[in-house]
Amino acid sequence: MAVWFVTGAARGIGHEVAREALRRGHRVVATGRDLTTVTAAFAGAIGEVLPLELDHSHPEPAVEQAMRRFGRIDVVVHDAARTARAPLRETTDAQARALFDANVVGMLAVTRAVLPVLTAQQTGWIIAVGSAAGFSTPAGSGLYDATMAAVEALCEALCEALRAELDDTGVCTTVVELGRFSMLPAAFDRGPLPPGDPRKAAAAIVDLLDVDDPPLRLQLGADAVARVEAKLERVAQELDQWRPVSLSTGADEYLPGQNGHRPTEDM
Template identity: 35%
Template sequence: MTDNTTWFVTGASRGLGLELVKQLLADGRDVTATTRSADRLRANLGGTDTSRLRAIEVDLADERQVQEAVAAAGDIDVVVNNAGYGFLAAVEEVTDAEARQMFDVQVFGVWNVLRAVLPSLRERRRGHIVNVSSILGLTAFGGWGLYCAGKYALEGLTESLAAEVAGLGIRVTLVEPGYLRTDFLRPSSLGLATRTVDGYEAIREMTQAHLAMPGTQLGDPAKAAAAIIELADRADGPLHQLLGSDSYGLAKARIEALAQDVEAGRELAVTTDVS
């Protein structure tokens, strides 16, 4: 055990969130974990000592439920907004209900947690907020429009938050993983188009390729969870923390492509200044 900090983790019953909770409990940390099923979370923790775990079933889109969960956790030191799921469909194929549900989890759910935890962190002038984004919060691909929209929104929200609390003793980190070897790409965690539209055959092929990917991803969720704990234990660290060599490579390519776009548009851009 390195530090008896109190953690608040959302989306804890599977994948990266589950691995993070396992390691935190093994370290002797106090953990309040939100999940859609406390029974599933405890079952998935197996033989892990759960004496320091408070598992709470929370609908993150329900502000009252979130506030009650945060209050039950007591003085929180580290907040990890991890809840989320993937979605593969063309932009034209995404329904209004599907789009709103994604934003309820990836944006409004996070905002509910932030509103609930910030008063205490600000009063105590300490704490660390870790928002789990994705490399798809920095770059985008066809078929991932809804997921990218949520993660891009999370990135903007988090960067603004970091600037606002920089002088209040609160640290903020955006974690941007690549593909982790979890069930993220399995039907139980991945939303798919409920209606398909002719002309998007490439997205159908890409979807099938992703459904066949589980078990071959480069990222190790145990190592990713350990990296998040290391970031929280350190007194420094970047605002943007990539996880995975695939994430690093895609981020570098995005930076280069964006720089090329900026320069290609410079001549027209400067013509719109007031003369």
């Protein structure tokens, strides 16, 4: 069975993923900002769970405790994120820094702390629970969505870096683009689209452990799929519309078929 290291495990999707992993017999390191809250969230849970306090600016102690207990870490799930719904023009510099520190820099710090373990094992999987808003931004939450876009970019860069720098490392990354998921019972939640079921989302994430070639991006929720499809369509239309202008900027000596490089003269 795998060892799951889950951030933001006290609530939300992170909590549901940790619970689902335990239900299937995996071992879980459940981390959060407050140890008392995390411990209470898993009171009575069936399975082997290690609640830990995690300081995102200094995550090494939590990783060390996890290794002392289990000897390995197989899956890292990043779900510790803060939200901000104010328009960009109403956001202060301090709010912007705090949000990026929590959602982006914190994720990067945890990844750096765990990556030596995964690469030494030559196997592992890093999952970032993000939002479809990071791919297609709605009005009113631009700063939060910018952090989600940065999370996606980090995952993609990490994936490419691992392939380029560590051949056959066995470590892969996935960013989960969530639609609208509510932790409230359906009777208490109203909106234009039915909210996704967080337990089903958690099951879909844990299911990926058995996939030979997991995706770099996984959309969860009908609204997430619709948002991504609409954005891809807009990008394709704009690309076609402006293609002549885009291609007109090539240097005169550029020859098609040279893979973007200028031809050289034979010596």
